[in-house]
Amino acid sequence: MGSKRSLQPLLIRCDRLSPTNYTLSLLQEGMRVGLIGSQETNRLQVQLMSLLNERVLDYTRGESSSVRTETARNIMLSVLYCLDAYLKQLDNPLTGLTLLQSASLITLYERGVVEVASRLERAKSVYADIRSSKLDIPLLAYQGTIDEALLSFLHNYDPAYAAQETMASIDYPLAVPVDDLKQTGVFYIQTYLERLKLENDVCNHFSANDVEQLLTDYGQTYSLDYTEALINVFEIVVNNALFSVISGGHANDLLISETRHGLVTSVLSASNQGGLESLANEAVASVLSDLSIQATQIHDYLRLYVRQALLPRLADALRIGVLDKLVIMHRGVEQGLRAAHFAGVRMSDLNFRSLIEQMRECQNASAKLRLIDRNVRSVEDYVDVLRAGCLDGDEYQILFAGLSEWELAALVKTAFAGDLREDLLESIAGGRLDMDEWQTELLQFLQGLNQNRVGSIEACLEALGGI
Amino acid sequence: MSSPNALLSVSSLRKQTAVQAILETNFATGKHGLVLTAEDAREIVAMGNTILRGRGRVEFGVETLRHLITEFAASGFIVQDDYTTTIVDLLEVFYCLKNQSEETISDLDLITAMRSLFEGSCAGSVELLKDCELDEVLQAAIKAMPRQARQGAAPYGQ
Numbered sequence: 001m002g003s004k005r006s007l008q009p010l011l012i013r014c015d016r017l018s019p020t021n022y023t024l025s026l027l028q029e030g031m032r033v034g035l036i037g038s039q040e041t042n043r044l045q046v047q048l049m050s051l052l053n054e055r056v057l058d059y060t061r062g063e064s065s066s067v068r069t070e071t072a073r074n075i076m077l078s079v080l081y082c083l084d085a086y087l088k089q090l091d092n093p094l095t096g097l098t099l100l101q102s103a104s105l106i107t108l109y110e111r112g113v114v115e116v117a118s119r120l121e122r123a124k125s126v127y128a129d130i131r132s133s134k135l136d137i138p139l140l141a142y143q144g145t146i147d148e149a150l151l152s153f154l155h156n157y158d159p160a161y162a163a164q165e166t167m168a169s170i171d172y173p174l175a176v177p178v179d180d181l182k183q184t185g186v187f188y189i190q191t192y193l194e195r196l197k198l199e200n201d202v203c204n205h206f207s208a209n210d211v212e213q214l215l216t217d218y219g220q221t222y223s224l225d226y227t228e229a230l231i232n233v234f235e236i237v238v239n240n241a242l243f244s245v246i247s248g249g250h251a252n253d254l255l256i257s258e259t260r261h262g263l264v265t266s267v268l269s270a271s272n273q274g275g276l277e278s279l280a281n282e283a284v285a286s287v288l289s290d291l292s293i294q295a296t297q298i299h300d301y302l303r304l305y306v307r308q309a310l311l312p313r314l315a316d317a318l319r320i321g322v323l324d325k326l327v328i329m330h331r332g333v334e335q336g337l338r339a340a341h342f343a344g345v346r347m348s349d350l351n352f353r354s355l356i357e358q359m360r361e362c363q364n365a366s367a368k369l370r371l372i373d374r375n376v377r378s379v380e381d382y383v384d385v386l387r388a389g390c391l392d393g394d395e396y397q398i399l400f401a402g403l404s405e406w407e408l409a410a411l412v413k414t415a416f417a418g419d420l421r422e423d424l425l426e427s428i429a430g431g432r433l434d435m436d437e438w439q440t441e442l443l444q445f446l447q448g449l450n451q452n453r454v455g456s457i458e459a460c461l462e463a464l465g466g467i
Numbered sequence: 468m469s470s471p472n473a474l475l476s477v478s479s480l481r482k483q484t485a486v487q488a489i490l491e492t493n494f495a496t497g498k499h500g501l502v503l504t505a506e507d508a509r510e511i512v513a514m515g516n517t518i519l520r521g522r523g524r525v526e527f528g529v530e531t532l533r534h535l536i537t538e539f540a541a542s543g544f545i546v547q548d549d550y551t552t553t554i555v556d557l558l559e560v561f562y563c564l565k566n567q568s569e570e571t572i573s574d575l576d577l578i579t580a581m582r583s584l585f586e587g588s589c590a591g592s593v594e595l596l597k598d599c600e601l602d603e604v605l606q607a608a609i610k611a612m613p614r615q616a617r618q619g620a621a622p623y624g625q
Contacts, residue, residue: 053527063573065528066565072525 012093019182022084023100030097040101047105052076054106059161074162081164081185082112089115116159119186124154126193133200136208137215138227138452145172146196153189175199175235175305198301199234205291210254211237216456217255217328220404227452236328238302239310241291242283243327251290255330265323268314276314280306331406342379342410351375352384359390369399379410386438396441405453409460412446415439485512488529489536496540500547503536507551514555522562531574535561538578544591556593557581567601572608580608 011033018025027044030036055075056067067075086108087096099108127150134146153168164185170192178191203211211233218236219226241251247264249256256264271279284302293299317323347355355375362368368391376382391399403411416439435443446454489508496502503511511532519526526532536554539545545553564577572580581596584607589595 056527060570060573063575064565064570065531065574066519066524066526066562067570068566069523069525072527 012097014093017093019088020084020184021080022088023080023096026087026093026096027100029093030100035097036101044100044105048079051079051106051109055079055161074165078159078161078163079109082109082116082159084112085115085119085163085187086112113159116163116186119190120154120157120159123186123190123193126190126197127151127154130193130197130200133197133204135200135203135211135233137212137233139172139215139231139233140228141171141173141230142233145170150189150193157186157189159186171230172196173230173232175232175238176301176308195301198298199232201295202291202293202298202302203233203237205293206237206241206252206254210252213330214240214254214328216459217330219456220331220406221325221328223404225450225453227450235305235309238287238305239326240328241287242280242306242310245283245286245290246279251287256327258329258331261324261327261329264327268323268327269318273315276318277311280311280314342377342382342407346378347375347381352381355385356388356390359385359388365391365395365398368395369402372399373402379407379414382411383414387436389437391438393441396438397445400442400445405456405460408446409457409464411442412457413461413464415442482509482512485515485529485532488533492533492536492540495537499540499545501540501545501550502547503551503554510551511554511558515558518555518559518562522566524562524565531561531578532558534575535578538582539585542582542586542591544585553593556597560593560597563597564601564604568605572605576608576611577604579611580604583607583611 012029012035016025016029016032027036027041031038031041052072052075055078056072057065059071059075060067083105087099090096090099130146130150135142137143149169149171153166153170156167157163158165166180166184166188168189174192174195176195178188178195180188183191214236215226215231215233218231219229222229237254240254240256243264244253244256244260245251246267247256247260249260268276268279281303284306287293288299288302313326314323317326355371359368359371362371372382372385376385386396400408446457449457486505486508489503489511490505493502515526515532535557539554539557540550560581561577564572564581565574568577581604584599584604585591585593585596587607588603589599
C-alpha cells in the first residue's frame with residue numbers, strides 16, 4: 001500500500017491546476033489521484049467555512065452575521081486568493097497538498113495574507129521607480145495610467161476583503177500584455193508594473209526628442225492624433241530601432257528616412273518565416289549591444305516581445321501587404337508635402353472656373369468636399385477655392401478637419417504669410433484685424449485643436465520655413 | 468468543493484445547527500408559553516433559507532435567529548397558534564430591512580427597533596411592520612440606542 005501511495009504523486013497533473021482557482025483545483029486533483037480522501041475534504045470544507053465566517057464577522061465588525069451574497073462571494077474569493085498566493089509560490093503542488101493535509105487552513109491563509117502584502121509592497125516600490133523614470137510624452141493613456149489608474153489601485157487595493165480584484169482603469173496597453181485570465185489582483189498589477197518599468201527603461205535609452213518625433217511620425221502614418229490613441233510606445237520605439245539596425249543603421253537612429261525605409265521593407269519582404277526570425281534575433285542582439293543594455297530582464301523581455309508580438313505582426317503585415325506602415329518613416333519637408341494633397345500642379349483657369357460652378361450647384365456639403373478632394377492639388381488652388389465663397393461655416397470646419405498637419409501648415413503659411421511667429425495661434429489672432437470669412441474659420445478651427453496637434457502643425461510650418 | 472459558489476451554497480443556515488439553536492430558545496420562551504417543536508424548527512430553517520436566497524443574502528451564524536426568536540417571544544402579541552408563522556414573517560421583514568439599510572444597522576439594533584415598532588405603532592401586527600418605511604425603523608433604532616452609541620459609526624465595508 002505504501003509503495004502504491006509513493007507512486008501517486010507522479011499522477012498529479014499540473015495542467016489541471018487552475019492559476020486563478022489554484023487551491024480548489026489542487027484539492028480536486030489531490031482527490032482525483034487519491035491523495036486526499038472525502039474525510040479530509042470535509043475537514044477542509046468545514047475549516048474554510050469557519051474561516052469565511054470569521055472573515056465575514058470581521059468585515060461586519062461583528063454587527064451582522066449575514067451579508068449580501070455578492071459580498072460573501074467576494075470575501076470567499078479573497079480568502080481563496082490569499083490561499084492561492086501562498087500555495088502557488090511553494091516549490092511544487094505536492095508540497096501544497098501535504099500542507100493542506102497537515103497545517104490548519106487558517107495558518108495557510110495567514111501566510112497567504114503575508115505573501116499578498118509583500119507583493120503589494122514590491123508593486124509600490126516598482127511603481128515609485130516608474131514614476132521617477134516616466135517618459136515625458138503627451139500620450140494620454142500612458143500618463144493617465146501611471147498618474148491615476150495605477151496610483152488609485154495601489155491606494156485602494158483591499159487585501160483583506162477583495163484581494164482578487166483588479167479594479168483599475170488601466171488603459172495603457174503593454175507590448176506584451178499580462179494574461180488577465182491567469183493573473184488577477186496584486187499579482188496582475190505587479191507583473192504589469194514590472195513590464196512597464198522594463199519598457200520605460202528601454203525607451204529611456206533613446207533621445208526624448210526622437211521618441212516624440214517618432215510618435216508624431218506614427219500619428220501621420222496612421223492619420224491619427226497619437227496623443228489620444230491606445231498605443232504602446234515601447235513597441236513603436238523598439239520596432240524602429242530594430243528596423244534601423246536591419247537597414248544598416250545604429251539602434252539609436254529611430255527616425256528612418258525614406259531611403260532606409262525602402263531598404264528595410266525590401267529586406268523584410270524578401271525573407272521567409274525562418275529568415276524573419278533570424279533577422280529579428282540578430283537585430284535584437286545589435287540593439288542591445290548598441291544601447292549597452294546589460295540587464296538580463298530587459299534581454300528576456302525584448303526577446304519575449306519579438307517572439308510573441310513582433311514576429312506574428314511582421315508575418316501578418318507581409319501577408320496583407322502593409323509592411324510599409326509597420327516601419328515608421330520619418331517624413332522630412334519634401335516627403336511631408338508629397339504625402340499631402342498640395343504637391344501637385346495648379347489647375348488651369350478654365351478648370352478652376354468649372355470647379356467653382358459645379359460647387360455652386362452642389363446641394364450638400366459632402367458633394368462640395370468631394371469635388372475639392374478630387375480636383376484640388378495645390379495650396380494656391382485650395383486658397384482660391386476658399387476665397388471663392390462657395391462654402392459656409394460648418395463646411396469650412398469639415399473641410400479643415402480632413403487636412404493633415406502638413407496640409408494645414410501649408411495652408412496657414414499661405415493664408416497668414418508675414419504674420420507668423422513662434423506662437424502660431426497668438427500670431428494669427430493678434431496680427432490680423434481684417435480677415436476674410438475663410439481665414440476667420442481657419443483660425444477658429446486651429447483654436448479648437450489640442451495643444452499637441454497645434455505643436456505638430458507649428459513643427460511642419462517651421463520645416464516649411466513659415467515661421 | 469469545486470467552486471466558491473458551491474461552497475457558499477452550503478453556508479446558509481445549516482440545518483442541524485440551526486434547528487438545535489431554535490430548540491434551545493424554548494428554555495427562554497417557555498415562560499411566555501411559547502414552544503417550538505423540532506418540526507417547527509425545521510420549517511423555520513427551510514423558510515429562512517428560502518428568504519435568504521430570495522433576498523440575495525448569506526447567513527453565517529445562528530445567533531441572530533436565536534436573538535430574534537427570544538426578543539419577540541417576550542411580546543404579549545405573539546401567541547402559540549401562529550408562533551412559527553410569525554417567526555418566519557419576522558425573518559422576512561428582518562432580511563428585507565437589512566438589504567434596505569445597506570449595512571448601516573447592526574443585527575441587534577435592527578431587532579430591537581423592529582420589536583419597538585411591533586409593540587408600538589404596529590400594535591402586534593407583522594403586516595403593519597412589513598409596511599414600515601426604513602426611516603421609521605432607523606428612527607426607532609436610534610431611540611433604542613444608548614446615548615453614546617447614537618453618534619453613529621460608518622457602515623462596515625467602508
